[in-house]
Amino acid sequence: MSFLSRPAIRWSVLVALWALVGAVLWIVLVQVFLLALNPFCHLQQPGVARVQVVSVDRNQDSQITDFVTVKHGRAERVLNLAKSEAEELRPDDEVWLLEAWYADGLRPTQFRLTLLRVLVEYPVLLLLPAAWGLWRVRKAKQVADAAPPPPVRRTFTDDFHLRAQRFAKPAEEKKEDPPRMNTDEHG
DSSP states (O other): OOGGGSHHHHHHHHHHHHHHHHHHHHHHHHHHHHHHHOTTOEEOOOEEEEEEEEEEEOOTTOSSEEEEEEEETTEEEEEEEEHHHHHTOOTTOEEEEEEOSEEOSSSOSEEEOOHHHHHHHOGGGGHHHHHHHHHHHHHHHHHHHHSOOOOOOOOOOOHHHHHHGGGSOOHHHHHHSOOOOOOOTTO
């Protein structure tokens, strides 16, 4: 019997997976809504690149981002990174960067490449493991439904009680006999 064939576990996993799908759809809906309200926003092609840091410069106009000049191949680019990520960088560091799928003047456009950052920027990717989990639960349910029912448990009785039934009065005689009174023969 597999782990997902138990109904309680299967329902718990189903609730968790559908909650994940709902959360991802909510995050995507909020991101699209915020993009629609921002007039300075434009879409850009997402990407991943390994770059070499040339310099890190403070952005006096923003409390969220700093400028990082990097060299990608022979071309130099000025990136808009979060202050916390820019502080960790030193000249001549080689880092992997993730480009966001949209750019605006308010938030960072590039990020250091981490699994958490990929999931935050592209939450739709979480739908892939959720779809795989839903498929596995469905297959486990089909296997559980197709499995034969558990064997019937048989209980055996000793024949002492069966032999004792030979001396019992039939059910009709038990109803017709009046109750006996306890009488004393000597009195």
